[in-house]
Amino acid sequence: MPTIDEVVAEAKLHPVEVDVPHTLSYLFLEDYVNVFHDGDVLESYLNNPSYEFNKNVVLKTQSDVGVGSQYPKLKLDHSPISPLLNNIIAEKYDRLSDHLITQRDIKSQILQRVTDETVVVLLIADGLGYDDVLGTQLEGEPCLVNGPTITPVGYQNVVYGRDNTPIIDELINRGFVQVRGYSYWDESTYNDLNSKVFENFHEVNRVRTTEEILEDLQKNPIGDDRTYIQISRQVLDRQAHDGKEIRTSDHEHEISKLNKDIGQLNEILEEQVDSHLIVVTGDHGILWRKDFEQDMQIVSTNGKSSMRYAGQQIGFDGGAKLIDAFDSTYTVFDYPYAASSFDADEAGTHGGLSYYESLVPLHFRGSRW
Template sequence: MSIEYGEYRNNCKEKMEKIKTPCYLKIKHKLSLLFSDFEDISYNDFWLMVDNPNKKLPQKKFVITDKFDYRLPIYEINHNPFTPELNKIISEKYHLIEKYVKTQRDIKDYIVDYVNTKTPKTVILYLIDGLSYWDYINASIKYNVEPIFVNGKTTTENGLKNIVYGKNGIPIAKELYKFGYKGYGQTYWNRKNKLTDILFRYISEKNIFYYDENIHDIIVKNKQSKKYIQIYKIGLDDDAHKLREVSKKSIINKIKEIFENINILRDILNQTNQPYLIVITADHGIKWDFTKKYRKGSHGNISFEECFVPLIIIEG
């Protein structure tokens, strides 16, 4: 049976309620623990505490997820926490999510570490305006994806700053300049836009373009040089704000169109026969409401759809 757009099937809560603790728990992702009142503890810490006669065991529902042996029962939960089921607890346990998942502010560190170890000729950060992890999943794009948590407000400005400036407040272009990378940019916004100026602050204005063809030329003509290209593309945010009617089919078609353009970019990079890295993500997701006329999409609040964006890594 096929699953329609937006459907999900989980029964994590019911299964976890049957588990007796302490125990070993096999789960796909630790975020599933937020659906219960279990206390995750490492194997070593638990047994050090149990084996210490002078230490009283706290009254908590301990589960051990990192190592297993014969001393406790083992349970296995086949649960995907990254579905709209997360909306049942996200507001209540919002402050705990960063304990278990990667966030937007981790992306810059990944890029810098990758460059430091592999030194690709071209590094591309492809930013999409308004694309949720859930919409990406429903579009069935072939690239592997990881859910990434938006630090703080699910707004364009906050999300983009999280990604570009990371944890230490230094833009990626400046970080990569130390490794010899020349910065280029592409944006659909006017260069004099305040947020655009913040995002492309360390990239020369003469190196910022508005068309795909300009970026393709830079890649082909400078294939031997190290370059960092920061691309900001219109996504679903524009449709959410401006269109009076948005359908589930149109959302999927829009996402497929975005990735058709990314595939063209990837093909051009492959033709250079030089190593490259493409990092694709979004500033925030969109929460769609198909029950009310003319109120189809929004962001800025706390929901699974708004708070989780995709991270796609393409290496060549």
């Protein structure tokens, strides 16, 4: 299959029709060629002697409208869901949602899938990027984080969606009369956020491990009433910040443990109810030191920001984007810019825009999945 360079070379000679593995690839191609999505429109421009193309080449993308056999069809060899995304993520950030599910779409994705399930479980993992689960059972579909890749924004994106109504309200309206909440946050961490994320929960159980959740479900089985369970679980965020040296095996162990926990939860629900749906996603990914340090460019903000973002609008000499999220404006740094170097005991960071930080998985499991 041809690469982008080879497609561009072919398109210099004549229009070509290109099939892509993911429509994100068109955002890369348009830097080199004119991209048309409609064959009739392309033909009209080609036949118009007064029209001047703004690039040296023309590309006809695949569409339902054929342009005729005179144009060769090529299948592009390109993987945009990869670190290549770092090349366009800030510049074309506002258009990525045309090609990817975003975090604020997750609520609607769940509601679209809910039919007659007795139980729906939403597990939001603190620190779980799409790249972290790539090739595992948890891979699912990549979702774009709306805004800075930080815990308060990510959790609220998932729970409140696009209409700022918590998912619990939507499910109660559908007959989910019982609710259970489990959160790893204690009263000293994210207490205000915990109140927002678990709004309208009568009680939230503070837990340290998933085993406590599984034990509670076995001691207090789900009854006949439809039940919504929401879980906040620590995954990789602590590894990024807790000051310990992180090995690949540590990382893999955490992902394996999460997958095992989801499997056990699935088994318990299979025993207790006729049908259920488990949804797993993350609040943000992690830009690991091992992937970032050799590329990073440090630009000082005179102490006005964190390493990868600022909680306000600031001047920044590196690449950055202003993004509004939940009544605040953030200055979010593009890859590979940072306002400081890693501390000696830091294994990772997050907050900015990158393939590693800005894509989280959306994984479904249950009676029908």
